[in-house]
Amino acid sequence: MRQCAARRTRCARSRSGDVSTPRIVLGRKGVLHLNHGHPWIREAHLEQVEAEDGEVVQLEAPAGSARGAAVYGARSRLPVRVISHEPGFEVAGDGWWQQRLDASVARRAAVTDEACRWVHAEADGLPGLVVDRYGPVAVIQAGCAWADRVAGAVAQRLLDRHGLSGVLARHDGAFRKPEGLEQGVSVLAGEVPETLELTLGGLRRTLDVWRGQKTGAYLDQRENHIWAARVLPAGRALDAFSHEGGFALAMAQAGSSVLALDGSAPALQRLEQNAASNGLAERIEARRANVFDELRALPAGSFDAVALDPPALAKRRADTDRATRAYRDLNLRALRLLRPGGRLVTCSCSHHISREVFRRVLGQAAASAGLDVVLLEERGGASCHPRLITFPESEYLKVVLLELRA
Template identity: 35%
Template sequence: MTEPSFSIPTIRLKPKSNARAIRHGAPWVYDNELVTDRRTKSLAPGSLARLEDAERNFLALVAVNPNSRIFARVLDHSETAEVDQDWFAARIVTALAHRETLFDAPFYRLIHAESDGLPGVVVDRFGDTCVVQPNAAWADVLIAPLAAALREVTGVSTVVMNGTGRARGLEGLEEKTEILSGKVEGPLPVPMNGATYMADLLGGQKTGLFYDQRPNHAFAQRLVAGKRVLDIFSHVGGFALASLAGGASSALSVDSSAPALDLAEQGAAAMGKSDTFSTRRGDAFDVLTALAEEGETFDVVICDPPAFAPNKSSLEKGLRAYERVARLAAPLVREGGYLGLCSCSHAADLDRFRGACNRGIGRGVGHLGRSAQLIHTGFAGADHPLMPQLAESGYLKALFYRIVA
């Protein structure tokens, strides 16, 4: 059989690879699922290719990266698709319609990677600014038409590329942050759940702010009126500022990053809440231990750590860390108070995370004659849609407990 002539190369699944999964929406093809030779291994990272099954039937237009375990990412199931500004714009239009249905102000996650048809691409919107995280090689290569499409569809004037983070390292990409259009003049105020957060779009973590916790912040606000709140791993104010907006009598933010705590203080000042807001810099585990030794207790304690289990190889170590957080935090909750425990580790599924938290709480307060009621399980907001064929897109879990006698 003579192979057809196309302007882009062809890659092919091995005979026993699951072509049906690709047809049914699976977005990734791993390197061990493909027939690889010198030709395929020499493809430029970020280049496009035709993906065929073992019988040479077309499956999808894909972006390839021989430097990544995820060798191919599905972009389109049309054999005639052209990945240009118009192609990007069509996907952004679809994503924007959903966000404009959800929110009355342009502050949200606009593109949630594979779930919005742009694999490896995250875009958060901050009013007139979009921050793009191109966490896959193809998005680096095509950043210009992507940025142009963002401006065309949303009308924003400023587009920032934040090319930092662990995901880019897995793709073999360098870290770089640059303003692609417009300008950024210092931290940007972001309204969310009645609070004001200050987002550093150039030097902050990820895109500068975490929108995914919005519904969990809102739930916490129902628990905090007139109460004293402790927010561990608070980043730029997280649950603490949301709690103050919800009527908390005071909130203490703990984080290891001085710049993040400075931004939290700016947010509290913008809300007129500086007198009821305080910060404490240090390692979270050390501070939790010190607060217990100081005899401190709080009505509400919420812990929102970084991903302790970012992959399967770190799962057991990560679960022990989540258990330790719960063990140290639970005794700081007054009887009848509330404990919130969060995980953004996709490798730690809900059952494993909940098990670790339950064990930690038991070890933390069982000897005090207390127990816990699990009252609420939260996830990321609807601007972070979950792709049914990709469990990794549903990474965030938030468990809220009531500590009782």
């Protein structure tokens, strides 16, 4: 076996006439990661690479024994993404991902909404690959070199098997940069209309999959919108960081009069359009504002219900302390807005903030505000966003229901 500390150039296999199976030899720490079931292995934990960017590879322990399979990204900080722990896993051909793609769609068969996540990357065994279904259209995000390589074939298979009219690639997100992948939005198969009209949570929604945030909607909150409307008291409600009004529309439908705040003008425009098409325009005021400032300005004790769903405040591990302070401050201010007996649905979608840390932050917020607060329920993302049990990063969305004791 060739010994080699650095990967890529020195160890990359020659492609000319070389038909050997792509392989990566892990270092001792790489094997430890594999044994713990985490699907990502860093560059520092690889001993030898004989593979090209985007290939499916066999994994080997330093002693040479087969340890499973992975996909390889030559330009990524996370070059190895494990797809199987089976020593005999067949890496050649497309059969494995086709079977997993079909199984992922079948796993969501019980979803009644017209939109949901069809493929949730590592949690569905398809590293870096996200597919969101919006009625007749699917939107793909490829977040690693392998996913980028198969995106066109995935699109064609979805089109052929599920009667879609088109498949769009939303490759305009920051998630592509650390993988060394190009940015852009393009149609991968069929045709994709400018806007789509769908029913989500029993409400008519107009969605823009070309330009909207994420792939067009926050599908991870799909079930939480409906749940929140059920558990929050009707009355005067606030949807802080409303986006296109997932929580606001559901609360208004349940009888509340809602103030929706967001910094994005297109999102608020869409919210107003959706409110009108559901006959809820009278019950929702959409206001463009910086929520951090606005929560300070609103009068204390003036809401029966608040939904607080900020963007990920800790995008990198280094942001954790600053983000923890920001979550504490936001939640303190949101709790002060509640009337006695009022309820807050509060969310964190930062995967660097664990459920335990978020709960502790909420406790600190309540204590700093001098308020008696009861935790009633904890939830995660919608059921179409499964979590890999050995991969804490896949449990990024925390949703907590709090009540201000009367």
